[in-house]
Amino acid sequence: MRTKALDQLCAWLEHTPMSQTIQTVDWIVPAVQTIHILAIAAVMASVLMINLRLVGLVGRDQQLNAFSGRFLPVIWWALPVLLVTGVIMIVGEPVRSLENPVFQLKMALVLSAIAITLGYQAPLKKNPVFWHVSGAHRIAAVVLALVSFMVWVSIVLAGRWIAYF
Numbered sequence: 001m002r003t004k005a006l007d008q009l010c011a012w013l014e015h016t017p018m019s020q021t022i023q024t025v026d027w028i029v030p031a032v033q034t035i036h037i038l039a040i041a042a043v044m045a046s047v048l049m050i051n052l053r054l055v056g057l058v059g060r061d062q063q064l065n066a067f068s069g070r071f072l073p074v075i076w077w078a079l080p081v082l083l084v085t086g087v088i089m090i091v092g093e094p095v096r097s098l099e100n101p102v103f104q105l106k107m108a109l110v111l112s113a114i115a116i117t118l119g120y121q122a123p124l125k126k127n128p129v130f131w132h133v134s135g136a137h138r139i140a141a142v143v144l145a146l147v148s149f150m151v152w153v154s155i156v157l158a159g160r161w162i163a164y165f
C-alpha cells in the first residue's frame with residue numbers, strides 16, 4: 001500500500017537528523033540488525049518450546065502454565081527489543097520498509113501473533129491446565145500450536161523477504 005501521506009512521511013523521516021545519522025554511521029545498521037536477529041532467536045526458541053509443550057511433545061512432567069511461565073516472559077521482553085530495533089531500521093531507510101507490502105504484511109502478522117499469544121496465555125491464568133482439561137481442549141491446543149507456529153515462521157520469512165521485494 002502506497003499513499004501520498006505515506007510518501008510524505010517517508011520523505012520527512014529520511015531527512016531528519018536521526019535518519020541521517022543512521023544512514024552515515026557505518027556500524028549502526030549492522031549492530032541493530034544483530035540485536036534484531038538475537039531477539040528473533042529468543043522469540044522463536046520460546047514459541048517452539050511452548051508449542052511443542054502444547055502438543056505434548058516436551059515437558060509433559062510439568063504443568064502447562066509452569067512450563068510456559070518460563071518461556072512467555074522471553075517473548076514479551078524480546079518484542080519491545082524487536083520493536084525498537086525495527087523502528088531504528090525504518091528511520092534509517094523508511095521507503096524500503098514502510099512502503100513495502102511485505103513489511104505491511106509482516107506487521108499484520110506480528111499483531112496476529114501477539115493476539116494468538118495472549119489468547120493462549122489468558123485462559124491459563126484462570127485454569128493452569130485449561131488447554132488440556134478435555135479432548136476438545138486438547139484438539140484446540142494442537143490447532144493453536146500449529147497456527148501459532150505458522151504465523152511466527154511467516155513473520156521470519158516476511159522479515160527476510162522485505163529486502164528482496
Ligand code: HEM
Binds near residue numbers: 037157160
Ligand atoms: C515488533 C515490530 C517489528 C518491527 C518494527 C520490525 C522491523 C523490521 C525491519 C525494518 C527490518 C529490516 C528489513 C529490511 O530492510 O530488509 C526487519 C528485519 C527482519 N525482521 Fe523484523 N520487525 C519487527 C518484529 C519482528 C519479529 C517479531 C520477527 C520474527 C520473530 C522479525 C523478523 C525479522 C527478520 C527475519 C528480518 C530480516 C533480518 C535480516 O536478514 O537482516 N521482526 N524487521
